[in-house]
Amino acid sequence: MTALNFGAATAATGQLAEQWPAPAVPEPVGSDPFFDAPAGFEESAEGTLLRYRDITIGFLGRIKQRVRATQLLYRSTNLRGEPEVTATTVVTRAKGAAPGAPLVSYQCAIDSLAPDTFPSYVLQHGAQARGTSFPQIEWVFIAAAVARGWAVSIPDHGGQPGRWGIPREPGYMVLDGLRACLQYEPLGLASDTRVGVWGYSGGGLATAWAAEMQPTYAPEINLVAGAMGAPVSDPGSTFVYLNETLFTGLPTLVIAALAREYPSLQKVLADHVDEKGRKVFYEDAPRWTPEQAIRRMAHKDLAYYADRPFPEMAQLPALLELFDDIRPGQQVPSVPMLVVQSTRDQIVPVADATAHVGRYATGGTHVTYVTDDWSDHFSLHFLSAPMLFGWLADRLDGRPVTPAGHRPRKTIMASGAQLARTARLFGVAARVCLGRGL
Secondary structure: OOOOEEEEEOOOOOOEEEEOOOOOOOOOOOOOHHHOOOOOHHHOOOOOEEEEEEEOEEEOOOEEOOEEEEEEEEEEEOOOOOEEEEEEEEEEEOOOOOOOOOEEEEEOOOOOOOHHHOHHHHOEOOOOOOOOOHHHHHHHHHHHHHHOOOEEEEEOOOOOOOOOOOOOHHHHHHHHHHHHHHHOHHHOOOOOOOEEEEEEOHHHHHHHHHHHHHHHHOOOOOEEEEEEEOOOOOHHHHHHHHOOOOOOHHHHHHHHHHHOOOHHHHHHHHHHEOHHHHHHHHHHHHHOOHHHHHHHHOOOOHHHHEOOOHHHHOOOHHHHHHHHHHOOOOOOOOOOEEEEEEOOOOOOOHHHHHHHHHHHHHOOOOEEEEEEOOOOHHHHHHHHHHHHHHHHHHHHOOOOOOOOEEEEEOOOOOOHHHHHHHHHHHHHHHHHHHOOOO
């Protein structure tokens, strides 16, 4: 495949980005040359737009959506500070974003290392997802933001290697995706466009990193607020919490990602984990979807592969140092944040989320923390979306922020405002399912 021409100028550099044709058949990173790094990209600034193409969004890969969608390949930075490329899919209404509209980055719950689970692939019409795909389902929430007239960036925030659970790097990927969107002239976004970040679960963790990194990594971005549900607030604690549960596969995936980047973890695996375990972490898990990981590792004890009990493994000095490094909240956002968390969450312990909020509050961040007693991790994903979206909309519209602090709720659905927001979301979902315009 070859580029068509050189079309969109980047505001930051004055360079021209390559325009590519729309893909005939969707292919993921590693199979589609659109995602390959151009020669010399390392010399460009962070967030530089390198190439772009129009695509067609398909709900669940099947139902064409009447929106304008463009994929942007851009230069970003990995955990070690080295140049890398990744992509975002930026979506507006078919007639474009509303004049003066904000730009929102929605971080999907990718929760996988496999390229065919990334939103750049699974959101395309004709994509063949393996089993349940959270980003495909989350399209309904994204569509609600598009219907409001916003421009929405949906980045592959784990980078091309899919490094889920890596610290700081997802923040760089999200922020550089926003920079690329601001450079892409057809969107018509001013450099001081109001920006918000939003995500749930694994996407909530990436949202936290973006909000934390913005003051030092991308201070020129006019970030206004961040909204996140059930963020993975302490990955090291979550490893122990989920071991021997239905969801043992989720920490298995994170360990597989971290093992690519941390020599200290590689040494622990070499010294304390048997050959079968190393095969799981280095060969099997990188190919699994979240659903496959959950199914194949359900109720397993990771100590089965180790020479000591898993809680004891987690206390090894090398792992304690790693857990400290990957825990969000070491830096704090400079904008208001909303955090919504179930007290019965079976994946993200409420105590970890509470501690995360405490780190932000201690650092001076204005945090609204809402807990829900009647939901669990999965039901809250859907129940919290109208609240997260509505709160973010209020901040982007310039409405005064509500007082900070903890607001415990039996259920977040017990309010007229929340019921009205939920009804509107159902209306969007109906249009999505019918393939009607937003």
